[in-house]
Amino acid sequence: MNTGYEQHLEWVKKRRAELRQKLAKLFPEPADLSLEIGCGHGHWMADFAAAFPEKQCLGVDLIGDRIERAEKKVARAGTSNARFLRGEAFEVLDLMPDHVRLNEVFILFPDPWPKKRHWKNRLFSQKFLSELAxxxxxxxxxxxxxxxxPYFEWAEEVVAEQDLWSREHEFVWPFERETVFQNRAESYQSLVVVKL
Ligand SMILES: C[S@@+](CC[C@H](N)C(=O)[O-])C[C@H]1O[C@@H](n2cnc3c(N)ncnc32)[C@H](O)[C@@H]1O
Structure with a gap:
């Protein structure tokens, strides 16, 4: 008889296999992607893709109904260079076909996990930068x-403590369009890192 833990492992295995298959189907050929992680309902990525039709764009989010809404949005607009995928950031990075590379990556208003005991859940971390690299x-x-x-300061420290990425102090933000969370924010800060 399967224990609960074994069942969980089976479920994870199945989920990973499905995600690998979806990624292979989305990108059957070599591709350099503009990737947004935590794209929510896809407002930003849909408009970014429309503004840069030459770029292949992918928006990823954990929440399925947000991804469905994002897909509907680009279908309605007839934007053919944007794809959306339900998935977890680390798993997506791990399971992408080898011929897929990233051209630029956007993380806009990620969950801040304000409580100290939850900091380990923050996406922007040493582990993330090293997997992304x-x-x-x-x-x-x-x-x-x-x-x-506090998350911005955390991100600054993360960058300072590793040597795969270097911080750019002078940068041009490539595309300004308010996200849902940006719209609610009183102020915000931006950080840009470049792969060494
Ligand atoms: C605070 S919302 C911001 C959404 C959007 N970027 C915006 O600015 O309006 C963070 C989003 O990141 C997604 N998310 C959180 N952790 C994630 C992960 N590990 N992989 C993929 N998406 C994630 C959440 O589901 C949520 O939609």
């Missing part, structure tokens, strides 16, 4: 924006 050539930029000052 495996998918990026030198010169690729990762754009991070938050309205939570």
């Amino acid at each position: 495996k998918r990026c050539r030198p010169g690729v930029r990762c754009y991070f924006r938050t309205d939570h000052d």
Whole structure:
């Protein structure tokens, strides 16, 4: 008889296999992607893709109904270079086909996890930058924006403590369009890192 833990492992295995299959189907050929992690309902990525029709864009979020709404949005607009996928950031990075590389990465208003005991859940971390680096050539930029000052300071420290990415103090934000969370924010800060 399967224990609960074994059942959980089976479920994770199945979920990973499905995600690997979806990614392979979405990107059957070599691709350099503009990736947004935690895209929510996809407002930002849908408009970004429409503004840059030459770019192949992917928005990823954990929550399925947000992804469905994002897909409907680009279908209605006839934007053919944007894809959306339900998935967890680390799993998506891990399971992308080897011929997929990232051209630029956007993390806009990620969950701040304000309580100290939850900091381990923050996406922007040493582990994240090192997994991301495996998918990026030198010169690729990762754009991070938050309205939570402690998370911004945390991100600055994360960058200072590793040597795969370098912080750019002077940068041009490539595309301004308010996200849902940006719209609610009184102020925000942006951090840009470039892959070494
Ligand atoms: C605070 S919302 C911001 C949404 C959008 N970027 C905006 O600015 O309006 C954070 C989003 O990140 C997603 N998310 C959180 N952790 C994630 C992860 N590990 N992988 C993928 N998406 C994640 C959540 O489901 C949520 O939609």
